[in-house]
Amino acid sequence: MAHLLPLRVFLSSQTQETPSKPLKLSKRSNNHKTSISTAKKGLLSPSHKMHKLNLEVSPHRAVSAVRLMRIEFGGAFADLLNEKGKGSGDNEMGYVERTLGFRTRDLDDRDLRLVTDIVGGTIRWRRYLDHLIGSLCHDESMFRSMEPLLLQVLRIGFYEIVKLNMPPYAVVDENVKLAKVALRPGAGNMVNGILRKLVLVKWMVRRWTKYLGQEEAIQLMMWNNSDPSFSLRANAAKGITRDDLVMQLNSLKVPHEVSLHLDDFVRVKIGLQNVIRAGWLKEGLCSVQDESAGLVVSVVDPQPGEDIIDCCAAPGGKTLYMASRLRGKGKVHAIDINKGCLRILKETAKLQKVDGVVDTIHADLRTFAENSPMKSGKVLLDAPCSGLGVLSKRADLRWNRRLEDMKQLKNLQDELLDAASTFVSSGGVLIYSTCSIDPEENEDRVEAFLVRHPEFRIDPVNRYVPSDFVTKQGFYFSDPVKHSLDGAFAAHLVRTL
Numbered sequence: 001m002a003h004l005l006p007l008r009v010f011l012s013s014q015t016q017e018t019p020s021k022p023l024k025l026s027k028r029s030n031n032h033k034t035s036i037s038t039a040k041k042g043l044l045s046p047s048h049k050m051h052k053l054n055l056e057v058s059p060h061r062a063v064s065a066v067r068l069m070r071i072e073f074g075g076a077f078a079d080l081l082n083e084k085g086k087g088s089g090d091n092e093m094g095y096v097e098r099t100l101g102f103r104t105r106d107l108d109d110r111d112l113r114l115v116t117d118i119v120g121g122t123i124r125w126r127r128y129l130d131h132l133i134g135s136l137c138h139d140e141s142m143f144r145s146m147e148p149l150l151l152q153v154l155r156i157g158f159y160e161i162v163k164l165n166m167p168p169y170a171v172v173d174e175n176v177k178l179a180k181v182a183l184r185p186g187a188g189n190m191v192n193g194i195l196r197k198l199v200l201v202k203w204m205v206r207r208w209t210k211y212l213g214q215e216e217a218i219q220l221m222m223w224n225n226s227d228p229s230f231s232l233r234a235n236a237a238k239g240i241t242r243d244d245l246v247m248q249l250n251s252l253k254v255p256h257e258v259s260l261h262l263d264d265f266v267r268v269k270i271g272l273q274n275v276i277r278a279g280w281l282k283e284g285l286c287s288v289q290d291e292s293a294g295l296v297v298s299v300v301d302p303q304p305g306e307d308i309i310d311c312c313a314a315p316g317g318k319t320l321y322m323a324s325r326l327r328g329k330g331k332v333h334a335i336d337i338n339k340g341c342l343r344i345l346k347e348t349a350k351l352q353k354v355d356g357v358v359d360t361i362h363a364d365l366r367t368f369a370e371n372s373p374m375k376s377g378k379v380l381l382d383a384p385c386s387g388l389g390v391l392s393k394r395a396d397l398r399w400n401r402r403l404e405d406m407k408q409l410k411n412l413q414d415e416l417l418d419a420a421s422t423f424v425s426s427g428g429v430l431i432y433s434t435c436s437i438d439p440e441e442n443e444d445r446v447e448a449f450l451v452r453h454p455e456f457r458i459d460p461v462n463r464y465v466p467s468d469f470v471t472k473q474g475f476y477f478s479d480p481v482k483h484s485l486d487g488a489f490a491a492h493l494v495r496t497l
Ligand SMILES: C[S@@+](CC[C@H](N)C(=O)[O-])C[C@H]1O[C@@H](n2cnc3c(N)ncnc32)[C@H](O)[C@@H]1O
Pocket: 293, 311, 312, 313, 314, 315, 316, 317, 318, 319, 335, 336, 337, 338, 341, 363, 364, 365, 366, 382, 383, 384, 385
């Protein structure tokens, strides 16, 4: 990724040659040239006289960037990590000037501590930081072709925000300044764009690293950035089998794999547009549904003749699959607060020929449950959630979700769980599911629910899904990294009284 461009500069730095032409444009240098008179506060030693002094750029960032370049390209590893400034100040500024085209004020003790921390930390976390940076670039080529100094500035900014928890907008401003002065205005704009994206997703990254560890967090980020694959479900209610679907995909020359976990599903990596053009979706012969969602329906295990209450049903992916598994006998009562999405559900049910076994109820589950005498042996609550398990398909969520949303969502999930539980008859089951991979929306919600409702207990899902998807606690969990599917969670809770 980082290339050889600055080698000349570093070799000259390492050998202490007379400063060669710096790596910058003279226009930029002129803008920031400051005479020694600006150093009257005693920050500069006499040897700095007549050099270009920039008092805007933070010294610890300029020095860190240059040390990182020397380490990466000059092999100066051990010395530089230990260089504590004792007698090295002049040398250090010499390197900075030869590389960046300007000096900063000398480093004070705090700056020196920061340099040591940032340089050491950036090296230790480089793989992680680079994945993060790469994941926030437009595309891989942007990252791969990034000039080395720009990449160092970004690594510093990322490390300061993610690992040192420094005030993010100050970090953005300071590193933008450095990139502008040391490279050019366009480089500053690039740093600005990428670091601002990081500010938006920082909380997610920290959370994943906390829950999954560094390696798995990296893999999850890679998954979230990869091209999503889609699954198609053959619609049995219209007499379509998976074999029919496979034949159709073959005739359209769409590469596919049959699902290893669900009889009705086929996975399509590319060519979904061809299927759409062929009109199969419009005719209701199949639907786009991730296998991770299909496996939640397996946890519900709908059987012909059953009455199932689907508490948060719209837009209806799981309702419709459950309905098709009823084989024309029984009912799915689909409740949702969103009238528009419920209307879509109703129309799709008609299209897919399962409208005979679906009825829709437009209501806020919380008030509806207080006044309804409805009871059932199977109740599904597919709760509103952060959607952190489906970021490969819903990239928009990355920029729109806030940490503050999590608290609100958890409260709502608790309220909806309490409401849904009132529908469950004695001996019946409540299935709680999300498309999140966040334990606070999954395991923690179930744990809190069981404290409030000791009349429920966890029934392990081994009977319903392959063992690979069963957690130690007996929950269903689809892990994007492990299963190459969207993230999803489900708990099967039995009412004992
Ligand atoms: C994750 S989505 C459900 C997805 C759906 N089960 C499917 O498979 O297509 C959550 C749904 O909860 C609904 N919802 C949110 N708050 C609600 C409430 N208080 N009462 C009823 N539905 C609610 C939203 O309108 C949204 O459709």
